[in-house]
Amino acid sequence: MENSNSTPLAQRFTIFSLLRFAAPSIGMMLVISLYTVTDGIFIGRYAGSLALAASNIVYPVINLVFGLAIMLASGGSAIVAKNLGEGQLGAANNRFAWLTAVGAVIALALALTAGLFLAPILTFLGASPAMLDDCRLYLGVLLPFFPAAALMVIFNAFYIADGRPIQGFLVSVASGITNAVLDYLFLAVCGLGIGGAALATGIADLLAAIIGLVYFARFSRTLRLRPFKAELPVLRAACNNGASELVTQLSVGVVTFLFNIITFRWAGENGVAAISVILYAEMLLTSILMGFTNGVAPVFSYHYGARHHGELTRLLKISLGIITTFGLLAFATSRLLATPLIALFLPDGGPAFTLTLSGFLLFSLSFLLVGFNLFASGFFTALSNGRTSALLSFVRNLAGIVIFLMLLPRELGIAGVWLAVPAADAAALLLTLFCLYNENRTLQERQKATTTKYKTIFSTKVL
16 A cells, blocks of 8 residues: 555644645636636727627537536546545556546547537527627637646646645646736737637636646656556546536536526626626636635545544534635625726626626625535535535536526516526525535544444453
């Protein structure tokens, strides 16, 4: 059995050391969100509101790529971190390399498929004749970079499993700065429009992928890219375990699609512009919650693999306290900075600005609750309980939002559209708390059983 005691995942975390460990992942998610939001800002300012709506129309396709990559990354990193906790370094390395290769191949296959059926896909997503050219240009430029985007997502998860979360943060900063600089150069200086925004994003993703390949080939502490043996059972387990993350991303795509249709029905083009800005803002303000969850997941996986049930219970309590604080801060920030945040996208004001502001103030109620739902899904993935994780993700991200999006506007008009997400979070929270309570009780029972076993063995030896 290979030694894994040197991994930072094995340390006994306090509130502050856990936050310190998760900080690079939080920063990484903030940077990723910032450069995604930067695209929206530059598109809105230099390509117009129609182009901004077009970027939102094609988002479900991009979400599919990210969803599959995140599924492999989260499900796979849980397996690899568990292997490290069990001292199986060789198995961990083989599975890391195998899942990374699978992710790149899947992304390439999706890019080729989308390229062949680009027009019917865009029509299905609701691209109007006025938006069709912008949609085709934006997605068409991004397609060749899909494998790089998938590798970026996968490497971000495995930097943490490698015990180097700061590496992921630094790569995200480099990629984010590259994207912002190129956005300014391509849109503000060269006037390339929405195609320039897509090219800037693609180049930034490619840079992150190249850095990851070099790091894991030569400089990583524990995990190394090397010739691998295909393990279909491991791929199946990673997909099953990370299914909730795929559900989450697919749900975002479906919900974005429905939001586009429903807001257009109630408020026309201003409604589509409003929901585009609100979803960008949501991505930015929830990135802290997602970053924390991603950052601590390998810690839970490691201790689960090492059968440290008491430590898992203690870390769960600490994490829930942190999530509560983060949620309050995100909600307060959304209230304080709503006007300047929206002005970044819609500097000219007008009806779209007013509609967006009123909608965002209602939508932001979800920030008080969403952290618990996001964390619980990631927590169960970390424990290799993909079924519960997928259930929680489905209830909140798809079933809940879709149901309330169908029902509330009939009773409340456009306000019902903005309240659909907070209502879904409130409903999902009931199931989340029930599942966390049961899991915490199970972990406590296992810890008591383990303690009793060792006491018995010790007493027998003494006698």
